[in-house]
Amino acid sequence: MNKYLLLLTLFVSTSFADTLYITLEKDNALAVVDGANGQLIKTVPLGQRPRGLALSKDQTLLYVAASDDDTIQILDLKTLKVVGNLPAGEDPETFRIHPNGRWLYVSNEDDNIVTVVDLDKKTVITEIAVGVEPEGIAISSDGLWVVNTSETTNMVHWIDPMQQRITDNTLVDPRPRAAEFSVDNQSLFVTSEIAGSLSRINVSNKQVEQQLSFHIPGVDKELIQPVGVLAHPNKKLLFVALGPANRVAVVDVQNMKVIKYLLVGQRVWNLAFSPDLTRLYTTNGVSNDISVIDLESLKVTKSLRVGHYPWGITVKND
């Protein structure tokens, strides 16, 4: 019986295995973590100041923005060796890949542009002029909209990928950072770092229809700086990383109310789900670790040191 149980657990843990790839901004390296066991497998060297990262659609390549090298590096996922570079403009930071698997949108913070890269040809398709200090990029899963936030202009720019140009702009609270479409693509969620707020924008009319301010008892309101945001596919929950407040807010999407604040590492930046949706991972820039959250109980179960300034995170289903 015992043996049977053990076998079962082994089976369960291997069937839900996942690998986490985390950029280490100050180590110029990539941390590779076994998500199910919560163990650091290895660290691989990268270009200077690596930040945003994403997997190719077929999950064979990993793209990493090496901001200070002004490029996006291409890594073979099997060998984790750099096999090429993409022209990505100056100081690439955050990027996303269009559902067609071919267009990559990257924000160039110093030049006020979003560069569109063709992943097959490894060439720049176009550069789109946006507001001052472009930051977050989000793409709707139906591929109809690419949005970019600009931190100093305080806007969400709506890019129509068919025309590769801005067709609309929405003014939001000061210093917008990350954006995330709702699972049904009807709403867009945007975090504003300085205002300490989350806006919900109606995708059909591009108007802000609801706002949420975060309040944590005993935490100074100036420390509550929302950054990364992630929508749960169950359409009910939204997770918001609150930066130096060292917490992740769990938001009830329907009512735009905070259900719970989860204490994680210091200066929490970015978030990712495990493919089986049992865990949420957070990168914590100052405490140099990641936190693992159990999604069923909404409890932090583990923290794991990964290196200096963990920034971006992406997860591969094994």
Place this chain on the structure above:
Amino acid sequence: MLVCLLVSSQVYANSLDVNIAFLTQVRPIPAALSNLDPVLKDEGIQGAQLGAKDNNTTGQFTGHLYHLKMVEVAEEGDVSLALESLINEGYQYVIVDLQKGSLLSLSAIANEKNVLLFNVSAEDSELRNSSCRSNLFHIIPSYDMRADALAQFMLKKRWNKWFLVKGHSPDDLSFAKAIKRSAKRFGMKIVEEKSWSFQHDTRRTAQAEIPVFTQGADYDVLLVADVKGLFGDYLSMNTWLPRPIAGTQGLVPRAWHRTHERWGAAQMQNRFYKQADRWMSDVDYASWLAVRTVGEAVTRAKSIDSAAIKKFILSEQFSLAGFKGTKLTFRSWNHQLRQPVLLATPRSIVSVLPHKEFLHPLTYLDTLGYDKPESTCSFNP
């Protein structure tokens, strides 16, 4: 002498013009002992230009076109006349880089004509208290805010006993007064106070004069008020007792500093350096903020009328992002911009004040400078 300068930008169909002027006056070049630092001829202007450029990037989406005009009045010239002519040309927003005296003569005119003035360089306390004006907004942190930042830091370090050394200029005396106010406010003790009155070239005589000058009292830190930099740089390593220096030299409270890189400041430093070919100064930062204040208010209030803009700037809805990790807003009681102060040595930031331990019922930022109950400003509501 009038110099005209337009910031170019893309043309937007049906765009509304927002005209901002930068008014400055030629000042005598201070007879500083050190010839290390070049005298900046474009201080403030570069910051304002970058602000206008940033506003215009936003303006292409909102249909606003920002123009910046630079007016430099001769040393003996009349700044009031310059302001009057700007008003006649329709300017409602004027960034003023002027000394206290000139500024006072302008604020009455501004109030009468519904023109908003943004002070980017005068740090004097009186301008924010007895001589305050409703249409005069102070972007640059006052001497009081700076001294309070120092005092809070010293309190945390328990460097409670201060030796104050001050120069003779009106600015030195203003800053020394602010230091004394802060000492009282945060329970510091000024154990000795001296005026620097040596006439020799300090570079040659520092080793001989300063040990003797600072001999006597025991203290934790030497506070110096030497705004022009005539002697303060030579105090370090020459005091009788081995003590740190803070104030106008040594550990200096700043609005901005070239080593500041947190909260996205690195991007700002890059953009500024690319444009100006030098690092951003406090006055450049304040000028950038001034132009951004107008831009932010115009975008959100959807108006270019100065009365509407003033109302919006003072409302709860207004907030400015200034790369200091918190939103910047205006104090209703003296129109000073609330902001953290950086404590810097020449090549590093030591701390950003206020620290969160300094509690305040409204915002911790109001632990720096004159708070509402202390303000003697006439429009203090």
